[in-house]
Amino acid sequence: MYHPTVARLTYRALLGRRRALILFALPVLLLVIAVFTRVLAGADDNTASEVLGGFALATMVPIIGVIAGTGAIGPEIDDGSVLYLLAKPVKRPTIIFTKLIVAIAVTMAFAAVPTFVAGLILNGNGQQLAVAYTVAALVASIAYAAIFLLLGTITRHAVIAGLVYALVWEALFGSFVAGARTLSVQQWALSLAEKVVGRPDLVSSDVSLPVGIVLLVAVTGLATWYAGQKLRSLKLAAGEE
Template identity: 70%
Template structure:
């Protein structure tokens, strides 16, 4: 971790326009949750459907896109990354620092609101709120790493990330058997299934498989992002 890099990254991520976008989906989730609870009362099945479909399936990956790609992509696109690379900071340290900031932002704007929405929907019933809060935290880590890598390898990281989030995670990952095994949403649902009581949450991926894949993807994408950043050279470097 490098404190200066962390501070600059956080400042960039929490600019006025981006903050509005980061706040919009969590507020919508909480408003929907409060409205559903007020109109329909407590229903654990409905709570799980909202939290798995909207929170884990849509909100967390989209916020992950904004935080992960925004942590490094704009600097590469506008060329300002060269000023950072010229500093005596190793490039893996830069990647790791930006990843930690992206994870913190994703957790703050996705996992915490998911937990709050769970409380609004079901209180402490069946441990639904804590189950989905932990699941959203775990998926926040994986998404931040995946989308940070996209920010390093392509100038169209936001577009590619949104396609991945909405098509793969939001659609194919919930419908096609093979895609489910490679879905971060399904990995996080396996955690929620383990924590929640009485089978109210269901995942198509076993917990051991989900944990292994989540760790492999997070570590692998972080390592590869560091390697790709090494390949960026400054003028005059050999």
């Protein structure tokens, strides 16, 4: 299912100079915030949880997911170069699966790793907060990559749509509307972090752990499958033209 050539081309597209600068910017900002917070507030568990949950998981992870997920296929569809890839003897599910793996790897590298480092800076992994939020970032990376990869196959405005979901739905509505929080990748991932920490006063989710896991798996699977279907229909449409 994994195609090395497709993966190499996808990595090259995602890690080009302009995207790489954007991908590095948020992790660097997180680490700067972590250092200043530690200096000013000391090793405080509540402050560490607020930074890791409020910025790392709620903002950085989904934005990096948008860049990696949509960038894995969106530009190729926009400029028509995807047709050259579709003309090769590579199965459509293999293309989507490979691009998903690359998007997940990039999201994890630029989101989960800095989250762990920031957690160590903030309070030395006290109360297992660094580990907990890293686990949440890892599983959220998988779901976000799949969702935003799907967006890249169905709309030319995938980045805008992804940012609307990440910043408006999850960050804005999710902060004030209880029902919106239950339909949030962030909350599903937080259910694992809550289990790791074991202290709802520090880390809590609006969904239970079993529900969070089921929703993460279901959304990731459905998004990946539908992205494959859209890629197949794109080839048919091009052939008809």
